[in-house]
Amino acid sequence: MAMPTIKAVRAYTVRGGGADYHDTQGYHWIDDHIATPMARYEEYRQSRRSFGINVLGTLVVEVEASDGTVGLGVTTAGEIGAFIVEKHLSRFLIGRQVTEIEKIWDQMYFATQFYGRKGVVVNTISGVDIALWDLLGKLRGEPVHALLGGPVRDELQFYATGARPDLAKEMGFIGGKLPLLHGPAEGDEGLKKNIEKLADMRAKVGDDFWLMYDCWMSLDLNYSIRLAQKAQEFGLKWIEECLSPDDYWGYADLKRNVPKGMLVTTGEHEATRWGFRMLLEMDCCDIIQPDVNWCGGVTELIKISALADAHGKLMVPHGSGVYSYHFVITRHNSPFTEIIMSAPNADEVRPAFSPLLLDEPVPVNGRMKASVLDKPGFGVRLNPEVELHRPYGN
Numbered sequence: 284m285a286m287p288t289i290k291a292v293r294a295y296t297v298r299g300g301g302a303d304y305h306d307t308q309g310y311h312w313i314d315d316h317i318a319t320p321m322a323r324y325e326e327y328r329q330s331r332r333s334f335g336i337n338v339l340g341t342l343v344v345e346v347e348a349s350d351g352t353v354g355l356g357v358t359t360a361g362e363i364g365a366f367i368v369e370k371h372l373s374r375f376l377i378g379r380q381v382t383e384i385e386k387i388w389d390q391m392y393f394a395t396q397f398y399g400r401k402g403v404v405v406n407t408i409s410g411v412d413i414a415l416w417d418l419l420g421k422l423r424g425e426p427v428h429a430l431l432g433g434p435v436r437d438e439l440q441f442y443a444t445g446a447r448p449d450l451a452k453e454m455g456f457i458g459g460k461l462p463l464l465h466g467p468a469e470g471d472e473g474l475k476k477n478i479e480k481l482a483d484m485r486a487k488v489g490d491d492f493w494l495m496y497d498c499w500m501s502l503d504l505n506y507s508i509r510l511a512q513k514a515q516e517f518g519l520k521w522i523e524e525c526l527s528p529d530d531y532w533g534y535a536d537l538k539r540n541v542p543k544g545m546l547v548t549t550g551e552h553e554a555t556r557w558g559f560r561m562l563l564e565m566d567c568c569d570i571i572q573p574d575v576n577w578c579g580g581v582t583e584l585i586k587i588s589a590l591a592d593a594h595g596k597l598m599v600p601h602g603s604g605v606y607s608y609h610f611v612i613t614r615h616n617s618p619f620t621e622i623i624m625s626a627p628n629a630d631e632v633r634p635a636f637s638p639l640l641l642d643e644p645v646p647v648n649g650r651m652k653a654s655v656l657d658k659p660g661f662g663v664r665l666n667p668e669v670e671l672h673r674p675y676g677n
């Protein structure tokens with residue numbers, strides 16, 4: 284069957300929300316004194332925007348086929364990503380068959396390896412890869428989940444990340460993941476406040492609701508173990524991303540030393556099958572959490588997920604909205620998924636990439652029917668009211 288070829292690749296940047304969910308303005312729980320690796324410097328402790336967490340912004344990639352069909356991918360790579368797409372990666376797409384996804388991924392990855400391998404380069408590759416899957420789905424008239432083998436269950440179940448697990452419970456979610464507020468630089472007083480926060484939330488949500496702590500790379504091993512030990516009394520289900528993503532040895536040590544029954548999770552800032560191989564072979568965690576926007580896209584997630592499955596581990600993606608949903612619904616070792624509460628007070632469910640995309644599905648009562656995803660490609664489109672910039676277009 285003759286498929287169209289790729290005739291154009293366009294990369295745009297967007298500010299103020301979209302894929303870069305840290306790119307917020309005004310009060311937002313996601314920027315309210317959250318423990319980070321930069322919190323050792325008092326001047327960067329109150330706000331993550333103060334050290335530039337929102338500096339990248341959103342990248343929008345469009346891949347247009349010779350018949351005019353357009354595949355869309357959005358990720359966090361902003362203007363740097365737009366440069367990489369237009370000045371480097373587009374050569375591996377223009378004139379190619381739209382079905383050459385695997386070969387295009389391989390060429391994008393190895394052509395950028397001398398300056399890439401992880402971080403913003405792999406974010407960018409992920410955005411292009413997502414656009415290619417969207418394009419293929421649209422041309423075949425099938426949802427991406429069908430291209431991946433189809434659903435293994437009828438619906439998705441969600442946990443919510445945000446400052447108000449008590450409200451998340453009322454909204455029907457299976458659990459709530461709190462940001463840890465105080466890091467080691469705030470000493471024993473900060474540790475006490477972290478435990479008080481958890482205890483307060485446990486009292487509000489009762490015993491059967493999952494509570495987790497997201498530590499966003501901010502701790503050291505000793506603090507992580509002490510936090511885990513004290514949190515056990517309040518039924519902490521998992522402790523997430525305690526250490527630097529480079530500290531595989533620390534994670535392996537942490538996993539050996541958390542209280543029995545508490546899970547260790549990490550991986551949202553890890554990338555590619557090789558990065559996740561380290562986490563899995565070194566037995567660093569119980570659940571890996573690749574972000575489809577950052578780990579290498581759908582093409583790489585297929586490999587990462589299979590590797591996790593072979594190691595008997597769960598793969599529960601970080602964020603990534605609809606891009607995660609299409610994947611998670613097709614895999615047995617991804618039994619639930621995440622939504623990051625993008626409302627400033629975490630008091631209502633909003634689409635993950637709002638306001639950038641239209642037709643994004645959202646969970647209702649903490650669940651989403653597989654049938655909601657039954658649209659060609661990823662089933663989302665750009666909101667024409669959002670201003671796009673194309674800094675490196677011809």
Ligand SMILES: C[C@H](O)[C@H](O)CC(=O)C(=O)O
Nearest residue numbers: 317444462497499601623
């Ligand atoms: C809440 C966390 O600090 C971060 O912003 C999001 C995250 O790591 C997660 O959802 O997981």
Ligand SMILES: [Mg+2]
Nearest residue numbers: 497523524551
């Ligand atoms: Mg996290």
